[in-house]
Amino acid sequence: MGQITLQGVQKSFGPVHIIKGADLDIADGSFVVFVGPSGCGKTTLLRLIAGLEDVTGGSILIDGKNVVDTPPAKRGLSMVFQSYALYPHMSVRGNIGFGLKMAGLARDEINHKVEAAAATLNLTPYLDRKPRELSGGQRQRVAIGRAIVREPKAFLFDEPLSNLDAALRVQMRIEVTRLQKQLGTTAIYVTHDQVEAMTMADKIVVLNAGKIEQYGSPLELYERPSNLFVAGFIGSPKMNFVTGDSAAQKGAATIGVRPEHLKIERDGTGGWQGTISVAEHLGSDTFLYVDAGPLGMLTARYIGELSLHAGDRVSLVPDPARIHRFDASGNAIRN
Numbered sequence: 034m035g036q037i038t039l040q041g042v043q044k045s046f047g048p049v050h051i052i053k054g055a056d057l058d059i060a061d062g063s064f065v066v067f068v069g070p071s072g073c074g075k076t077t078l079l080r081l082i083a084g085l086e087d088v089t090g091g092s093i094l095i096d097g098k099n100v101v102d103t104p105p106a107k108r109g110l111s112m113v114f115q116s117y118a119l120y121p122h123m124s125v126r127g128n129i130g131f132g133l134k135m136a137g138l139a140r141d142e143i144n145h146k147v148e149a150a151a152a153t154l155n156l157t158p159y160l161d162r163k164p165r166e167l168s169g170g171q172r173q174r175v176a177i178g179r180a181i182v183r184e185p186k187a188f189l190f191d192e193p194l195s196n197l198d199a200a201l202r203v204q205m206r207i208e209v210t211r212l213q214k215q216l217g218t219t220a221i222y223v224t225h226d227q228v229e230a231m232t233m234a235d236k237i238v239v240l241n242a243g244k245i246e247q248y249g250s251p252l253e254l255y256e257r258p259s260n261l262f263v264a265g266f267i268g269s270p271k272m273n274f275v276t277g278d279s280a281a282q283k284g285a286a287t288i289g290v291r292p293e294h295l296k297i298e299r300d301g302t303g304g305w306q307g308t309i310s311v312a313e314h315l316g317s318d319t320f321l322y323v324d325a326g327p328l329g330m331l332t333a334r335y336i337g338e339l340s341l342h343a344g345d346r347v348s349l350v351p352d353p354a355r356i357h358r359f360d361a362s363g364n365a366i367r368n
């Protein structure tokens with residue numbers, strides 16, 4: 034079991050208040066991703082759950098038991114970091130089994146667990162190699178293996194894939210997701226990567242300056258962001274925001290429309306008119322950055338190739354069903 038509950042969790046470093054009262058319910062077996070700008074407190078919150086930092090206030094419950102006074106080793110959690118320090122002089126087998134050896138398990142039992150983890154991670158052929166004889170992705174899998182053999186109640190991942198190149202990241206993203214589902218172990222995963230957050234998470238926590246702005250499934254956050262911050266943070270390229278008369282007509286202080294929900298018309302007269310400042314042709318997508326005068330710069334996305342270029346005039350027509358409305362405080366207006 035690995036159900037984790039945060040109740041009013043606070044953290045200050047000296048006079049600086051970093052985590053400002055976090056409440057969160059993480060269901061057993063779920064995959065929860067923390068996202069937010071650099072410095073918003075993602076690592077700090079993870080370290081508080083792990084017990085590597087003491088809370089300044091509030092409770093952290095694991096399977097219903099408050100663990101704020103429990104040392105990290107007794108919380109039953111395994112952490113995987115961005116820089117996975119493997120022991121260079123030890124084989125893969127030695128690295129994966131190191132924690133079990135320290136815990137005093139019998140040799141046969143260690144071998145059994147290490148071999149099972151290696152099989153799950155496709156590391157069996159490499160058990161006798163040293164870390165320097167492995168690729169980056171294989172090394173990261175060894176670090177994950179070390180976490181798995183401890184059979185934790187939950188995995189805590191802090192940007193575990195950010196040192197890998199783009200192709201390997203995609204491969205590892207899929208492997209970690211598959212592995213977590215297979216093991217059924219609760220996972221909390223910190224990332225900067227939008228695609229990782231959207232594809233891996235059962236639920237995403239959006240943090241901003243030490244506060245939880247929204248907690249929900251990826252599609253909930255995409256379709257119903259509760260405020261301007263979440264609306265602007267989730268989705269890439271980011272949502273367009275328009276204020277003034279165009280927003281007031283819809284009874285809002287600000288309206289938001291995602292680039293993929295703007296219909297692009299050549300020489301049109303409806304919607305928002307502007308001149309293409311930059312056109313990006315990716316083959317699969319065309320992104321237009323349109324100077325719309327007083328409305329500012331707008332981004333539009335077309336799925337597929339669209340032969341429009343810098344200097345062309347276009348009008349962008351928002352899909353009326355996909356307009357997000359926000360009040361003067363930045364909170365979503367629900368109909």
Ligand SMILES: Nc1ncnc2c1ncn2[C@@H]1O[C@H](COP(=O)(O)OP(=O)(O)OP(=O)(O)O)[C@@H](O)[C@H]1O
Nearest residue numbers: 046049051069070071072073074075076077078225
């Ligand atoms: N030990 C510490 N002492 C003082 N301040 C700290 C300490 N650890 C973190 N902070 C501060 O707390 C804030 C949150 O840091 P944290 O590492 O949690 O951010 P983060 O969201 O993980 O950022 P990043 O995306 O850059 O990794 C930062 O302003 C940081 O400077």
Ligand SMILES: [Mg+2]
Nearest residue numbers: 075076077191
């Ligand atoms: Mg961090």
